[in-house]
Amino acid sequence: GAALSVRHLVKQYDNASAPVLNDISFDVPAGQVFVILGPSGSGKSTLLRTIAGLEPIQGGEITMGGELLRQAQSAGKLRSASASDSTKVGMVFQSYDLFPNKTVLGNIMLAPVLVQKRDKASVQAEALRLLERVGLADRKDAWPHELSGGQRQRVAICRALIEHPQVMLFDEVTAALDPEMVREVLDVILELANSGQTMLIVTHEMAFARAVADHVVLLANGSIVEESDHPQEFFDH
Ligand code: ADP
Ligand code: ADP
Numbered sequence: 001g002a003a004l005s006v007r008h009l010v011k012q013y014d015n016a017s018a019p020v021l022n023d024i025s026f027d028v029p030a031g032q033v034f035v036i037l038g039p040s041g042s043g044k045s046t047l048l049r050t051i052a053g054l055e056p057i058q059g060g061e062i063t064m065g066g067e068l069l070r071q072a073q074s075a076g077k078l079r080s081a082s083a084s085d086s087t088k089v090g091m092v093f094q095s096y097d098l099f100p101n102k103t104v105l106g107n108i109m110l111a112p113v114l115v116q117k118r119d120k121a122s123v124q125a126e127a128l129r130l131l132e133r134v135g136l137a138d139r140k141d142a143w144p145h146e147l148s149g150g151q152r153q154r155v156a157i158c159r160a161l162i163e164h165p166q167v168m169l170f171d172e173v174t175a176a177l178d179p180e181m182v183r184e185v186l187d188v189i190l191e192l193a194n195s196g197q198t199m200l201i202v203t204h205e206m207a208f209a210r211a212v213a214d215h216v217v218l219l220a221n222g223s224i225v226e227e228s229d230h231p232q233e234f235f236d237h
Helices: 046-053 104-115 120-133 149-160 179-194 206-212 232-237
Strands: 002-011 021-029 033-039 061-063 067-073 088-090 166-171 198-202 215-220 223-228
Touching: 002 046, 002 198, 002 206, 021 046, 021 061, 021 215, 021 223, 033 046, 033 206, 046 104, 046 166, 046 198, 088 120, 104 120, 104 149, 120 149, 149 179, 179 206, 198 232, 206 232, 223 232
Parallel strands: 033 198, 033 215, 088 166, 166 198
Antiparallel strands: 002 021, 002 061, 061 067, 215 223
8 A cells, every 4th residue: 555645735835826736646556666857846855845844835735654744734834743653754964964963873863762652771772772783883982073974974874763754855965975975875875775664765866866756746837747657768868
């Protein structure tokens, strides 16, 4: 079944004269990787932000595992998040948003310990396993300013993963990185894909998109204008 289902999604910013997302519908099956392509301004970022609950929507609905996650509200305010909301979606942004006054380990442990109230010792053990997985075990006590951009993004990925999200959202996570750091972050995302993590990815890295995608969606002016279950053919023509 679909891990994530978007139905007739409409998003319009308050001060805008037209919607930026117009009747978007798609399903992401569990374990699949969706890549969203499209020119700058086509609405890719907005789409991920509505799924993450960072933006209210004006039409349609978003369900996850058959459960209603977000819905348009006439009052225009965000549907209140359910208790388990934070574990449904994990998002990583273009600019790493680590807390500057927390160590690597502190950044990763913050939400599970303070918000989810999980046992501190087991959270720490899991955080260390995640850091091992992304090749940063030796940086657990470093401060964000001591890390490279690529290392910070890998910490940001760990911070999202520790909440066991059903779906991971990646919004141009390598766009702000120096070229030599792009590969180390993309390799982590590829490994996640191979482990069966359901993901929506916005990227300009075409070779990576071709390698990782199960399904490709092309956005233009807030609408899906092309879709393919055969990314190889999609990228080669
Ligand atoms: P993309 O990620 O494809 O570049 P965005 O989702 O960032 O596209 O932007 C889609 C459109 O929505 C653009 O025209 C952009 O200027 C507009 N937009 C994005 N964020 C806001 C906002 N907070 N308020 C108003 N308009 C916005
Ligand atoms: P992206 O394409 O990755 O979304 P942008 O540079 O378009 O990046 O947007 C950066 C930030 O500015 C986002 O938080 C977005 O919501 C906001 N933004 C973009 N366009 C507008 C706009 N027309 N009005 C207000 N905020 C905007």
